[in-house]
Amino acid sequence: MSESLNSRPEQERLLRKLESIVDLSAEERQGLLALPITVKSLDADRDIVRERDRPAECALVLEGFVCRYKLIADGKRQITGFYLPGDIPDLQSLYVEVMDHSLGTLTATRVALIPHDSVRSLLRRHPSLVEAFWRDTLIDAAMFREWMIGLGRRDAYARIAHLFCELFVRHRAVRLTNGDGFDLHATQAELGDALGLSTVHVNRVLQDLRKDGLIALRGKRLTILEWDELKRAGEFDPLYLHLKSADLAE
């Protein structure tokens, strides 16, 4: 289930992601490639870390689809973020010891575990990398804020449209789209948990989006039929993703 190794292909996922938000020097790239990792495979619907854990390592997503979530009293849950290959969703655990939420897989997933110590020593040796990692957590925060706008002030139609726009752009930034579509690895119940909606309502609004010809959704495959319309419907402005312009090309 777990193999220890130091193979570059794994770390390259991280490079691709980081290079979508910052420029990396040759030495920085070197340092990142040399990070020691332990690869771990998980089934769908497993926790990677749980609320109140004190992890001693970060999880780099290699394959699969991961979410950040929190359960509340009456069994409801709120998903606060989706993460793709290249993301390190618990990078914050480097400087905030206790988890105040959980990370879980939505599909079968491979993660690369990177010891905190290794990251810290990497940052000590390459202080300029602090910028890259810090910036990554700041962009994560920007996504939270943007989701808050949706949860607080947008109706279901706009919320869903916005989420699809965000996911499309993020998938494209790490080369995970094909053409004008990508694989949506979330059930309607999971979309509801992310958008603060019931499964039933997600289903109905999804049908509206299809009826209006903005998207096609067959199985897991989500195709964007009318990008401009979808952007308008979701009031989507990718500024908050702070991608390097090359990765924003439309």
Added chain:
Amino acid sequence: MSESLNSRPEQERLLRKLESIVDLSAEERQGLLALPITVKSLDADRDIVRERDRPAECALVLEGFVCRYKLIADGKRQITGFYLPGDIPDLQSLYVEVMDHSLGTLTATRVALIPHDSVRSLLRRHPSLVEAFWRDTLIDAAMFREWMIGLGRRDAYARIAHLFCELFVRHRAVRLTNGDGFDLHATQAELGDALGLSTVHVNRVLQDLRKDGLIALRGKRLTILEWDELKRAGEFDPLYLHLKSADLAE
């Protein structure tokens, strides 16, 4: 309107705040106290920075009450955070050049502007301070997540209760409470913008909270009458604020 100086009382607000979330060494404290600042006074309802600005300095709140917000198409706005004296709400501008939202004052406010260059050079001279500042932005993100839970999954009653709990604990951490109350410098409309509710509904639920004897609210003065009940109503668990235990004392 603007005076340049280097007087310690101003920076001490920052120390008090940072020391509620990290331990600082003597040298770190020295470095922080030496930060050059420009004090600026603003009336209520003024912007400190606006969406799409590229600030070259950070704003440390000295006095007053500040919010982070974003406007959307139909004139609605969502407030994504409240900030108190000691907070640096736009610290993220250090590593994310373009503002994707605005910061505005809710009351007359004094801020200390700190040039990015000064902060960067301070961090270069005291790399250990990276932890303090980074951690501050991470806790900001944790607050966004917690607000998302409310917006997505809690009803109005719980949302308001939760917000009051958070504000109380944060005010107390920087010694801004008196007894079991503090000054709530937000109108009901502003609370609504933060909680994703209409002004009318905020008003009604506020009356419920009073009728149930959880709080008293006369003018700006908010008094918490039943802390345990209020916490329960808002499902408030201060873990996400990641305060040092001393500042959590209940």
Added chain:
DNA sequence: CGAAGGCTTGATAGACCTCAAACACAGTGG
């Protein structure tokens, strides 16, 4: 004292929820 902003109240409407059941589809096992 008048104006302005904020608070409060009433009435109506709508977006979204809950409950409940049927349907679709993929994987399992005999």
Added chain:
DNA sequence: CCACTGTGTTTGAGGTCTATCAAGCCTTCG
């Protein structure tokens, strides 16, 4: 190869929380 099961999707029918609209009221302040 075909029932069988489980998960996910879809549909229908109420019900409720919260929004909107529209006034009236109160307090502060010039």
